[in-house]
Amino acid sequence: MSPLTSHLDLIAPWLGSQRWFASKGHLPELELLGSWQIPAADCRVLTHLIMDHSATVPVLYQVPVTEHRSPLTDGDAALIGTFPDGDDTVYLYDGPQDPVYAEALLRMIVSGATAIPEGADAVGRSFGDMEISAIDAARVLRGEQSNTSIIYKVTTPNGPLRVICKVFRALHHGENPDVVLQSAIAAAGSDSVPHSIGYIEGGWSDIGQPGGLAHGHLAFAQEFLAGAEDAWRIALRASEDGVDFTAEAHALGTTTAEVHRTLAASFGTKTPSDSDVAETLDSFSARLQLAIDEVPAIAELRGVIEDLYSTVRTLEWPALHRIHGDYHLGQVLVADGHWILIDFEGEPMRPMIERSRPDFAVRDVAGMLRSFDYVAGSLGSTEQAAAWTSAARRAFLSGYIEESGIDLRAHRELLDAFEMDKAVYEAVYEARNRPDWLPIPLAALRRLAARAR
Ligand SMILES: Nc1ncnc2c1ncn2[C@@H]1O[C@H](COP(=O)(O)OP(=O)(O)O)[C@@H](O)[C@H]1O
Numbered sequence: 351m352s353p354l355t356s357h358l359d360l361i362a363p364w365l366g367s368q369r370w371f372a373s374k375g376h377l378p379e380l381e382l383l384g385s386w387q388i389p390a391a392d393c394r395v396l397t398h399l400i401m402d403h404s405a406t407v408p409v410l411y412q413v414p415v416t417e418h419r420s421p422l423t424d425g426d427a428a429l430i431g432t433f434p435d436g437d438d439t440v441y442l443y444d445g446p447q448d449p450v451y452a453e454a455l456l457r458m459i460v461s462g463a464t465a466i467p468e469g470a471d472a473v474g475r476s477f478g479d480m481e482i483s484a485i486d487a488a489r490v491l492r493g494e495q496s497n498t499s500i501i502y503k504v505t506t507p508n509g510p511l512r513v514i515c516k517v518f519r520a521l522h523h524g525e526n527p528d529v530v531l532q533s534a535i536a537a538a539g540s541d542s543v544p545h546s547i548g549y550i551e552g553g554w555s556d557i558g559q560p561g562g563l564a565h566g567h568l569a570f571a572q573e574f575l576a577g578a579e580d581a582w583r584i585a586l587r588a589s590e591d592g593v594d595f596t597a598e599a600h601a602l603g604t605t606t607a608e609v610h611r612t613l614a615a616s617f618g619t620k621t622p623s624d625s626d627v628a629e630t631l632d633s634f635s636a637r638l639q640l641a642i643d644e645v646p647a648i649a650e651l652r653g654v655i656e657d658l659y660s661t662v663r664t665l666e667w668p669a670l671h672r673i674h675g676d677y678h679l680g681q682v683l684v685a686d687g688h689w690i691l692i693d694f695e696g697e698p699m700r701p702m703i704e705r706s707r708p709d710f711a712v713r714d715v716a717g718m719l720r721s722f723d724y725v726a727g728s729l730g731s732t733e734q735a736a737a738w739t740s741a742a743r744r745a746f747l748s749g750y751i752e753e754s755g756i757d758l759r760a761h762r763e764l765l766d767a768f769e770m771d772k773a774v775y776e777a778v779y780e781a782r783n784r785p786d787w788l789p790i791p792l793a794a795l796r797r798l799a800a801r802a803r
């Protein structure tokens with residue numbers, strides 16, 4: 351058995367149990383597209399790009415591994431498996447959980463080093479001239495995540511620094527908006543996203559692409575805001591305790607409008623054509639059909655939802671520009687009393703090509719309005735929680751309108767249509783992931799439908 355066959359044999363059962371594995375319940379059917387290696391003193395550090403064919407649409411995964419000749423101390427949780435190599439036993443570990451990989455990855459980004467290609471290639475890119483004197487600690491971020499993030503304690507000539515590096519698990523051809531948008535916002539001088547440090551980009555073979563080659567972002571390093579709490583937890587606590595949140599929600603509206611303005615200035619705006627509007631409404635209708643197939647309770651609202659979508663077709667639509675794309679309270683952190691936006695990757699269930707286009711800012715506004723509604727929904731929609739949510743939604747909208755100068759209240763039907771579409775998306779998301787929370791988007795759909803009648 352060649353070592354790489356051994357790797358795939360061991361990775362297949364392990365992959366199926368990872369949080370970020372998309373085709374839960376299916377046995378992975380793996381094909382190795384290529385690998386790249388980072389030189390390291392202690393062991394072999396390989397990153398495999400592996401296609402899983404078990405889903406309807408194949409998914410390409412990034413799987414960094416390390417090979418050791420003896421077991422790692424406290425490494426049991428990171429062990430993918432073992433295989434024989436002559437008289438030796440090779441211990442194969444999940445790279446991000448191995449400090450050797452973690453250190454090699456960050457050093458590759460900061461030094462702009464090129465990996466050794468083995469059927470795929472990769473290069474580090476740094477945004478500035480950061481120097482690392484020592485990497486003092488590295489650990490994987492625990493908790494629910496679509497990717498895998500490593501948190502570092504680093505010493506630089508200017509003092510200690512905390513860094514977070516997100517290793518993208520599902521890969522796509524083309525640039526990743528998480529890297530491109532956040533680094534552009536930071537480069538524009540905004541302090542509403544964490545400081546960007548650098549990234550890894552890579553190339554692999556793909557017969558579907560011109561020249562048979564695909565390329566994209568593989569990892570993204572940013573400043574880690576230690577101790578920063580996310581707005582979802584803060585909002586939930588405030589609502590539970592009956593604490594007024596309107597000043598915070600207003601400030602979040604202001605920050606959102608500022609970030610939108612920066613994105614518009616950095617990437618340009620586009621006057622919507624009839625086909626932009628038609629494409630958006632077609633995607634709303636496609637999501638509605640998918641949702642009705644998966645959540646039949648939505649079928650009774652189909653007529654009123656479709657009527658609303660027809661009504662907005664004839665309205666005047668605002669300009670398009672790049673947006674966050676999956677905006678909710680969990681995507682906002684608070685640091686030094688200031689809202690900081692993260693995770694600009696867009697909705698995981700939307701194709702990457704759609705997530706990388708200019709879009710309507712009202713999509714983000716609607717996303718955040720839905721998130722405030724989730725606060726009440728997750729607290730059982732008591733009278734207190736519902737009142738808290740209404741006040742927070744109004745304040746957020748006011749902050750956004752004041753800062754952007756766009757009177758979204760005058761575009762109420764458009765905002766409602768985007769909120770409806772988001773609630774339709776959420777119904778599918780909840781049916782698949784958290785069925786107990788399905789009533790939250792369903793109640794919102796009924797409320798929005800009642801208003802549209
Ligand atoms: N720069 C940062 N500073 C502090 N915490 C962060 C930072 N970036 C991400 N996080 C934390 O990591 C979690 C996961 O990050 P996120 O970008 O949402 O990853 P994913 O796209 O894999 O879901 C966030 O919910 C947040 O708690």
Ligand SMILES: O=P(O)(O)O[C@H]1O[C@H](CO)[C@@H](O[C@H]2O[C@H](CO)[C@@H](O)[C@H](O)[C@H]2O)[C@H](O)[C@H]1O
Nearest residue numbers: 496676678679680697698717720721724776779
């Ligand atoms: O953060 P992700 O990019 O993984 O987004 C997905 O998961 C979110 C849940 O974690 C989901 O958000 C929904 O639930 C939130 C409360 O947990 C709520 O604040 C959001 O408004 C609601 O949409 C998101 O839709 C999904 O794409």
